[in-house]
Amino acid sequence: MALSFDSDFLKKLEYLHVVSKKAFAGQARADRLAPKRGRGLEFADTRPYSAGDDFRHIDWKAYRRLGRLLLRLFDEEQDLPIYLFLDASQSMAEAEKFDQARRIAAALCYIGLAHLDRVTILPFDETMREERAAGQGKGRIFRVFEMLEQMQTGGRTNLADAFKLFAARGRRPGLSVVISDFLDPHGYESALKVLQARGHDVYVVQMASEADRDPGALGDVKFVDTETGEVRDVEVTPALAVAYGKAWQAHTDALHQFCGRYNIGYIRADVERPVEEIILQTFRLGRFVA
Numbered sequence: 001m002a003l004s005f006d007s008d009f010l011k012k013l014e015y016l017h018v019v020s021k022k023a024f025a026g027q028a029r030a031d032r033l034a035p036k037r038g039r040g041l042e043f044a045d046t047r048p049y050s051a052g053d054d055f056r057h058i059d060w061k062a063y064r065r066l067g068r069l070l071l072r073l074f075d076e077e078q079d080l081p082i083y084l085f086l087d088a089s090q091s092m093a094e095a096e097k098f099d100q101a102r103r104i105a106a107a108l109c110y111i112g113l114a115h116l117d118r119v120t121i122l123p124f125d126e127t128m129r130e131e132r133a134a135g136q137g138k139g140r141i142f143r144v145f146e147m148l149e150q151m152q153t154g155g156r157t158n159l160a161d162a163f164k165l166f167a168a169r170g171r172r173p174g175l176s177v178v179i180s181d182f183l184d185p186h187g188y189e190s191a192l193k194v195l196q197a198r199g200h201d202v203y204v205v206q207m208a209s210e211a212d213r214d215p216g217a218l219g220d221v222k223f224v225d226t227e228t229g230e231v232r233d234v235e236v237t238p239a240l241a242v243a244y245g246k247a248w249q250a251h252t253d254a255l256h257q258f259c260g261r262y263n264i265g266y267i268r269a270d271v272e273r274p275v276e277e278i279i280l281q282t283f284r285l286g287r288f289v290a
Contacts, residue, residue: 012047013279017115082117084177086179090154105206177203203266
């Protein structure tokens with residue numbers, strides 16, 4: 001897949017921020033506010049002056065009024081660590097689904113890069129593959145396009161095992177976006193809780209395609225498990241097709257409800273929709289970007 005965005009869409013992305021429900025102290029100055037007190041742009045508070053403090057930040061007006069030396073404190077702008085977890089397991093092998101997932105990852109990455117946030121892309125299946133730092137600055141997006149184009153699907157899905165490996169790396173907390181179809185036979189609950197337990201603000205982007213929602217045919221059908229290779233011959237009756245659709249919807253509803261219960265952001269991204277519509281409309285309505 002040749003991955004690219006037109007200049008008009010990129011300009012629209014530059015006006016957006018990824019919204020975190022938490023505030024994280026970053027490592028470098030960036031285009032957002034974090035709770036670290038220091039030299040910055042917006043006045044936050046005062047505290048008593050101590051020997052060794054920078055006398056240039058003494059509040060002399062307060063001294064004339066109160067007769068005490070107080071130091072002016074500011075909210076310092078910091079970078080936000082953004083982790084983009086991209087499901088590259090075999091269940092995502094459907095071309096339209098994985099292409100759409102990569103487009104969404106690229107768009108979110110560009111928003112972060114444009115505001116000097118520290119973005120890391122982490123493809124996974126049953127393990128955590130090599131993480132890829134996007135760098136900083138919007139000019140890095142072309143390198144991101146190349147990285148995403150080179151990614152291949154393969155392996156079975158196991159979010160819990162993969163995220164435990166990530167947690168063991170000791171990365172500092174940040175905003176973690178999990179882009180996946182969440183068709184994991186082991187479940188997704190413990191995996192998302194692992195990220196939360198490490199202090200991350202978690203968002204879920206559920207990829208969904210027509211092939212997931214509809215068995216696609218009636219009569220004798222051969223189903224192949226894309227991850228295990230298991231083959232099963234099934235007679236798809238109208239009643240079975242309806243039951244299949246209901247089971248898939250129940251899976252989606254359960255994921256949505258789980259996210260709501262644990263204060264995890266949730267977005268459903270259908271592959272049939274333009275990525276511009278998903279980012280500029282759905283993500284805004286979901287208060288994921290602003």
